[in-house]
Amino acid sequence: MTLIATQSLTKTYGGRVTALADLTVAVEPGIIGLVGANGAGKSTLIKILLGLITPTSGQVSVLGIDPTADPAAVRARVGYMPEHDCLPPDLSAAELVTHLGRMSGLPRTAARERASEALRHVGLYEERYRPVGGYSTGMKQRVKLAQALVHDPDLLLLDEPTNGLDPAGRDAMLALVHRIGTEFGISVLVCSHLLGEVERICDTLIAIDGGRLLRADHISAMTSATDVLAVEVSEGTEELAARLAALDLPVARDGRLLLVPLADDSTYDLILGAVAELNLPLHRLDQRRHRVAELFATRELSHA
Amino acid sequence: MPEPSTTATRPTPTGVIHDIGYQRYEGARLRRRHVFGALYLHGVRTTFGFGRSAKAKIFPWLVVGIVTLVAVALAAVRSQIGEPVATYAQFADSMSWLVLFFVAVAAPELVSRDLRSGVLPLYFSRPLPRSDYALAKLLALVTALWLLLGGPQLVMFLGAAFTTKEGMRGVWNELLDLLPGLLYAGLWAVVFASVGLLVASLTGKRAFAAGGVVAVFLMTTPIVGVLSILPSHTANELAGIASPSTLVQGVGIWSLGDLLVEGDPGEMMIGGFGPVYALAAVLLVAGATALLLARYRKVAS
Incomplete structure (x- = not known):
């Protein structure tokens, strides 16, 4: 019902x-x-x-x-x-x-x-x-x-x-x-x-x-579509973006940050692997806490 | 479909919330009539301070004490001199000032408190229609005022009935005197309650509401005074309509005649305008009630 x-x-x-x-x-x-x-x-x-x-x-x-x-x-x-x-x-x-x-x-x-x-x-x-x-x-x-x-x-x-x-x-x-x-x-x-x-x-x-x-x-559909990993490296942001794109990860840029949709735990491994391979200084890697405003942000990203 | 009580053993994150299963309610759900009755009774109890703090009981019971004392005194004097000092209607008239102060406290207690605390959305999100809320409160105040005047009248009646020297005939005659007196008390109750509750429903501040109620009844008396000394005879006779109190007295003089004034018409002269007074009283009560309902259609939505 x-x-x-x-x-x-x-x-x-x-x-x-x-x-x-x-x-x-x-x-x-x-x-x-x-x-x-x-x-x-x-x-x-x-x-x-x-x-x-x-x-x-x-x-x-x-x-x-x-x-x-x-x-x-x-x-x-x-x-x-x-x-x-x-x-x-x-x-x-x-x-x-x-x-x-x-x-x-x-x-x-x-x-x-x-x-x-x-x-x-x-x-x-x-x-x-x-x-x-x-x-x-x-x-x-x-x-x-x-x-x-x-x-x-x-x-x-x-x-x-x-x-x-x-x-x-x-x-x-x-x-x-x-x-x-x-x-x-x-x-x-x-x-x-x-x-x-x-x-x-x-x-x-x-x-x-x-x-x-x-x-x-449903919340499951919603979170899978909106959960995003934010990656920040001190240098070599371009290289990392290229590498991640080569790994079939849809990367988006947000200032100094790289935003990668979080599919499952393997996304973490792929990113960490790429950072390690390029030998870049990783500043942060975290899951974005979203607020209502970010429902827009991620939507626009997915359009981009 | 009664659900088994789910005594969950899973610990909840917080210690304060205990796990004793929730039970669905399968019992009776009463209809509108009963809910109205419950709210009405709650209102009557509220006006006398029942179910409220000791402080809230002081004033209502002070007034009840005074009117009862006066009634007992009247009954006692009458049993001594064998002659009624005041009729039932005259008693209601002379107590009207006390009733006014009772209204000034009770009406804000009934409606202003709910406005102030913002509890109305909790009522209006329940099946009870808004008009039922207003009418139950009004009826509660009418009942309370009628009890306030009718109770002492009953004391006077009992005093007279037990001391009468004419046996059952005397009791019967006394009863015939009492009934119009009770009706007249009802008229006071309806007029005071409808006007008083309307004024109180306009503000959430109890002090303002109380002041407003007293003002409406007192500020209109000078108008009556001015009208009754105008050179026009008609204006003099219709002067009483300008104030709720004199309006009620006018209706009393017209309908009860010597039960209220006993030969001496005093300063209240209504001439042949009795029916006009009655009509004005009906219009006043109907108008005040309509405005009260209109007020509750809007408020807290």
């Missing part, structure tokens, strides 16, 4: 500001990364999926339901974690999540049970009885995730779940999201402006920029 499908989805505000332009994408259940710079249209897409805003044109379906026609049916099966702060400071996490569970239609006792379950799954125990106002950012993010999980949705929409977290907190949050996607059997759409972050946990990646679709593909 297709989890999320859009067809020529367009959203313009006031006829001038384009948030989404002609977005057509279809993804299968799993963990989906939605990456794009700030203002790329990620939040707009999530709000359309929730039926909170109506698209200017185009079709959309979530879990086989059209959110513009029956938003309540979609929302009953979807959990949403907003990007910004959304927790009343004077309520405890347990009270808030229980209340929101009831708002999702859970009976009183079920809501209480599911709330403590959800809070336990995100790693909040005794502290759940304290007012949220005194929580750290990491704990607040967990509460936001727990409230999205309380009614046992089939799909979670997470808008920048790692926002404001320190590196350890980011890792913990990503591990948690990964666990929800794999062990809980709940599909997750996770939004981020950091490609390096979501690519670690997702099976499918959707990259958008300026409201337009850059790519949507």
Whole structure:
């Protein structure tokens, strides 16, 4: 079954500001990364999926339901974690999540049970009885995730779940999201402006920029096409480029760097061999960490 | 398709997240009606500070204490002198100032707090329609205000019913007095709640909301004052429409007559404009509710 499908989805505000332009994408259940710079249209897409805003044109379906026609049916099966702060400071996490569970239609006792379950799954125990106002950012993010999980949705929409977290907190949050996607059997759409972050946990990646679709593909296809080795030698860059080209490696130049698509581990050996044969001083050889911007860069390279 | 609890033994990278299997929820999912009811009850509890900090309980219960005390005093005096000091409707009238302050605290508590904390997207991303949110809050405030006035009226009734010297007939007559009083309390509740909640829903700052609510009710009183001393007799009689409080009193005078004013019409003269007052009250409540719904169609989208 297709989890999320859009067809020529367009959203313009006031006829001038384009948030989404002609977005057509279809993804299968799993963990989906939605990456794009700030203002790329990620939040707009999530709000359309929730039926909170109506698209200017185009079709959309979530879990086989059209959110513009029956938003309540979609929302009953979807959990949403907003990007910004959304927790009343004077309520405890347990009270808030229980209340929101009831708002999702859970009976009183079920809501209480599911709330403590959800809070336990995100790693909040005794502290759940304290007012949220005194929580750290990491704990607040967990509460936001727990409230999205309380009614046992089939799909979670997470808008920048790692926002404001320190590196350890980011890792913990990503591990948690990964666990929800794999062990809980709940599909997750996770939004981020950091490609390096979501690519670690997702099976499918959707990259958008300026409201337009850059790519949507399985992560395996995506990384094999975008992983690049950067080689830098102190001298003899030309010779090395020629040698690598002779070895059937599609070399591209980027200033003092040589960029070689990483096919598999043998690429390393070929490059190291070539450098050793030419007896050149190797400065560095590393795999490029890519950000959204580099999705463009490598695309342009492959065109060149 | 109940999934077996997957007790994974694989260690996770972080120690904080424990592995106790996730269980899918297979139980009942309640319909819109029940969710509305849950939000409504939550609202009524919120206005009286239940489920909130001790600090939040002080003011509501202070007001409840005062109105109850007044009702008990009235009942006690009446049982001594055998003559009612104030009718049920007059009691509601004289307590209206306290109700106003109760609204000024309760309405921001109900809506401004949610605006301020940004929690609304969490409501609106759930099946509950936006209009249900607004209406449940409104109904909760109406109920709370009606309980605030109706509860003490019931105390007065019980006092009178147990001390009456005419047996069951006396109780029955008392009941016939109580019912219009309860309806009149309901009118106060509906007018105060609809206007108060609309004002409070405009800002996330509770202090501003409280000030706004009091201002709307108090600032309109001078207009009534000016209109009622104009040379035109019609203007004088219609003056009460300019302020929600005098509007309610006008409707009371028209519909309850001597249950409210007892021979002495006082300074409130509405002449033959009773139905106009009633219509104005209906329009005020309907208009405020419509604006409240319009407000929640826009907010936090």
